[in-house]
Structures are given as C-alpha cells and as structure tokens.
Amino acid sequence: xxxxxxxxxxxxxxxxxxxxxxxxxxxxxxxxxxxxxxxxxxxxxxxxxxxxxxxxxxxxxxxxxxxxxxxxxxxxxxxxxxxxxxxxxxxxxxxxxxxxxxxxxxxxxxxxxxxxxxxxxxxxxxxxxxxxxxxxxxxxxxxxxxxxxxxxxxxxxxxxxxxxxxx
Amino acid sequence: xxxxxxxxxxxxxxxxxxxxxxxxxxxxxxxxxxxxxxxxxxxxxxxxxxxxxxxxxxxxxxxxxxxxxxxxxxxxxxxxxxxxxxxxxxxxxxxxxxxxxxxxxxxxxxxxxxxxxxxxxxxxxxxxxxxxxxxxxxxxxxxxxxxxxxxxxxxxxxxxxxxxxxxxxxxxxxxxxxxxxxxxxxxxxxxxxxxxxxxxxxxxxxxxxxxxxxxxxxxxxxxxxxxxxxxxxxxxxxxxxxxxxxxxxxxxxxxxxxxxxxxxxxxxxxxxxxxxxxxxxxxxxxxxxxxxxxxxxxxxxxxxxxxxxxxxxxxxxxxxxxxxxxxxxxxxxxxxxxxxxxxxxxxxxxxxxxxxxxxxxxxxxxxxxxxxxxxxxxxxxxxxxxxxxxxxxxxxxxxxxxxxxxxxxxxxxxxxxxxxxxxx
Numbered sequence: 081x082x083x084x085x086x087x088x089x090x091x092x093x094x095x096x097x098x099x100x101x102x103x104x105x106x107x108x109x110x111x112x113x114x115x116x117x118x119x120x121x122x123x124x125x126x127x128x129x130x131x132x133x134x135x136x137x138x139x140x141x142x143x144x145x146x147x148x149x150x151x152x153x154x155x156x157x158x159x160x161x162x163x164x165x166x167x168x169x170x171x172x173x174x175x176x177x178x179x180x181x182x183x184x185x186x187x188x189x190x191x192x193x194x195x196x197x198x199x200x201x202x203x204x205x206x207x208x209x210x211x212x213x214x215x216x217x218x219x220x221x222x223x224x225x226x227x228x229x230x231x232x233x234x235x236x237x238x239x240x241x242x243x244x245x246x247x
Numbered sequence: 248x249x250x251x252x253x254x255x256x257x258x259x260x261x262x263x264x265x266x267x268x269x270x271x272x273x274x275x276x277x278x279x280x281x282x283x284x285x286x287x288x289x290x291x292x293x294x295x296x297x298x299x300x301x302x303x304x305x306x307x308x309x310x311x312x313x314x315x316x317x318x319x320x321x322x323x324x325x326x327x328x329x330x331x332x333x334x335x336x337x338x339x340x341x342x343x344x345x346x347x348x349x350x351x352x353x354x355x356x357x358x359x360x361x362x363x364x365x366x367x368x369x370x371x372x373x374x375x376x377x378x379x380x381x382x383x384x385x386x387x388x389x390x391x392x393x394x395x396x397x398x399x400x401x402x403x404x405x406x407x408x409x410x411x412x413x414x415x416x417x418x419x420x421x422x423x424x425x426x427x428x429x430x431x432x433x434x435x436x437x438x439x440x441x442x443x444x445x446x447x448x449x450x451x452x453x454x455x456x457x458x459x460x461x462x463x464x465x466x467x468x469x470x471x472x473x474x475x476x477x478x479x480x481x482x483x484x485x486x487x488x489x490x491x492x493x494x495x496x497x498x499x500x501x502x503x504x505x506x507x508x509x510x511x512x513x514x515x516x517x518x519x520x521x522x523x524x525x526x527x528x529x530x531x532x533x534x535x536x537x538x539x540x541x542x543x544x545x546x547x548x549x550x551x552x553x554x555x556x557x558x559x560x561x562x563x564x565x566x567x568x569x570x571x572x573x574x575x576x577x578x579x580x581x582x583x584x585x586x587x588x589x590x591x592x593x594x595x596x597x598x599x600x601x602x603x604x605x606x607x608x609x610x611x612x613x614x615x616x617x618x619x620x621x622x623x624x625x626x627x628x629x630x631x632x633x634x635x636x637x638x639x640x641x642x643x644x645x646x647x648x649x650x651x652x653x654x655x656x657x658x659x660x661x662x663x664x665x666x667x668x669x670x671x
Contacts, residue, residue: 131306136297142520150265180289184290214290
C-alpha cells in the first residue's frame, strides 16, 4: 500500500510536469508562427495528449488526498459514526464507477490497437496512445477507491484534512 | 417524472459526499445502462472532453496566476494602486477593489484573486481602523471578480459545454465586471463617508507613486496583453494562456526575481490539483449530459418551463431564486455544469442570448461563492484573516445585494454585456 501511495504521488508530479510542458510547447508554437512563420505540426496535438494523460493519472492521488470537489455541507452535520457509513458508501460508488469505466475504456483501447486505427491528423498518431489513458487512470482509481473504502470504514479517512477546497 | 427521479438520485449521491465528478459520471453511466444505451459512451465522453483544445487553457491560466501569486505580485499591485487612491475617502477599500479587478484580469479564478489580494489588504485595512466585517465582505466579494473579468475558468467551461465562443464570453464579461467594480467602489466610498471609523491617509508622494507603479507595471501590462491578444485574434485563448504563463515566469523569475524554485514547484503542483478536479467534473458532466439528452430530459424541462412560464422576466426570476438556493450548498462550477444543459434550451426558446445567459450564470455563481454555509470565497477569507465564518458571512450581505443589483442591471440592459463582443 505504501508502494502504491508512492506510485500515485509520483504520477501526480508527472501530471504537474506534463501541464507545464504543454505551456512550453504552446508558447513555442506561437513564437514559431509569428517570428519564424513556421508553425509546428506537433505542438497542439502533443499538448492535448498531456492534458488527457495528466488529468487521468493524477485522479487517484487526488482521491487519496481528498482533493476532488465534493459537497460536504450536509454530511458534516451527521454524527461521526453515520459519516463513516456514508463515506464508505461514497467510496464504494467511486470503486464501482471506476471499474466499469476502466473495463469499457480498455475495450475501446484494445479495439483501436488491434485495428491499428490512427487519428488522421497531421501527426497521424495511433488513437490508442490517448485511449490507453482511460483504462490506466480509472484502473488506478479503482485500486485507490478500494483502499479508501477500507480507510473510510475504519474512520481513518475522516481524520484526514480535506485540504484546501478549490475552484 | 423521470426528470424528478434523476434529480433526486443525483442529489442523494452528491449529499452522500461522492465527489461531484464521479457522482455525475456514475449516474450518467447508470442511466445509459438502464436505458439500454451503449456504456462505451462513458469512456468516450471522458476522452472527448479531455481532447478539447479550449480546456487546455484551464491548466495554463492556473499556472500563470499561481506563478504570479507565488511571485508576490499581489503585494506590488496593491501598493501601486494604494499610492494613487489611498487618500480618497475609503481609499484603502477602493485600492482593494481596484487591485482585485486588475488581478482578476490576469487570473481566471475567484479563489486565487481573493487569496492574493486578501493576504495583503486585510491586515492593512484592519490596522487602519476599518470595521472587520466590512473588510471581510469586501475581500470575499472583490475576489469573485476573478471569474467575471476575463480570463475566467467558469466561462471556459460554459463555452465548452454549450459550444459557444469563449472569446465572446470573455469579452462579454468585461462590461458587467467593470460595472461591479464601479458599484463596489461607490459603496465603499459612501460607507467610509458615513460610517467611517478609519484613519484617513495623506496622499502618497510622487516618488512613491513612481516606484510602486514601475514595479506593478509588468503585471498590469500582462493583463492588457492577454486580453489584447485574444480580442485581436492573434492567438486562441489557450495559446494566450500559454504565453501568459511564460510571461509570468519571466516577470517573477527574471525581472522581479521574487519567484523561488520552491514557489515554482508549489505553483506547478497546485495548478495540477485544481486542473484535475475541474476537468474531471467537466468530463463527468459530459457523461451525465449525454445520458439525460438520450432520455430527452432537457427537452422535456424546456417544454415544461415553456408551458408554465411565458416571459423571460419570470424565467430569470425563477431561475435566480433556484440558483441562489443551490448556491447555499453547491460549489460554483458544479452548479454551472448541472444547470446549464437543463436551462439553456429553455432560455434560448424564450429568446435569451446564449452568451448573455452565460454571463448571467457567472454572476449568479459569484453570488454562490459568497453565500454561507458553502461559499468558497468565505472559506478563503476565513483562513487568510483567521476570522469567524459568521463575521465573514454577515460582512458579505451588502455586497451580495450589489451583485443581485448587477443581475437586474444586466437584465434591463443586456448590452452591458453584449456591446463589447458584438457591437464594437
């Protein structure tokens, strides 16, 4: 479990790095277009890939750190033991959802991979390059949701600081 | 009937504290399965959301404003504005609002705006004898300008889900944003004149004005450049955000030399966390939106509203009340994502402009940000000022009234929003 926590933290940092790289690529693209009249064929497409992969691989870290946006105004009013129950149910719901998306996402990926489908854009990358992010991301989220279900049941998850809410 | 059941299920999941993204996505997927539609639509909707080029602007605008925040740009901005208007009646309050407005033009988030300006302005105003509730209210409300004055993350998201032009939305936010700044300034000056209690200040010296303005100039220029670039069509909003991020690094890292390596790493990580939280909600909402469209829910609601309500005025009144109540419990972005697909068809059937409706939603969401018990900006000010939630909540009431006044103004005079994008 400690190993898994290390993995998700590392993935969260990789996601942060990917978004930063997207910023660099697009800045380069605009500079190349205006100053050298030589727009790139890769900047827009690759930065889009950073958004897909970055968002999906960082999901599980955010679930563990309680950094997903949730409505807690009502639950907060309940007694602690009831909260443990609701939180456990909530985590089971996340586990079921992520398992199904991972499963069907895998189907989409595998189909494209088998048929060698490509994007048909300038770079003409295989479509599975982006589609693989769904089973990977939601697979990790499924494992994390199982861990969090256990932690919700024991009450450990409730003790965590929900972190700064964000928008 | 189905619509009601779906709504009850959604609220049950949300109130159970299932994260908003997965509540929307999960319910959407369940509806697809129940209705005999292909569940493959769920992963496809998630992929197509994250494949949206306009949404790439979200992490980049966040990186830009977080870098500026870590680089202490808020302090410089506030000092510069303060040097010019500090001696006016209620000068510090005016300086605070103007600083919020300027920071809003380089940030797409109201929380970032409230936190950045609040950190410097609150201690300063309290030490000058301003009533603390007034101060908290001013900052919580001033911070909400972050999402009305472009860039704005809720506008990017609204544009994405409704397939409206984000550029038009950005430009339409300028007029109401300035109107709100104006109302806040007038209120602050009137308040200071009659309820006073603060220590007036002498005007700053010209030397002070020059040095502080020079320091704030790069950030101010950045705000102008971002909007200029988008307005002229020289770059897409996403590209403008990337340039803004690069420029923010140059300003804080090379020119002011206030950005540390540690600060940069924090800015990177925080931007990632916010991006992931926001984009997953958008993706979840896309799955949900697909499902309810297949069930013809928006169409049914639109027909229902059409039968019950036949004037735009009645529609806006009813919707405003609903949104105000939702805003008591819901976080801003989720509100936009849940309500827009349901309400926009009805709004358009009544002849309301979709861009206008987007700006209206943003102002209503600003209200949600400062209505207790759940209002993100209340929490921000609470933690920045180490104040009680009660004091902050009472402080925002007059400002809430001013925001609703802006909604009314927007209704009777739609051109307040629509002139800049469409008539200039």
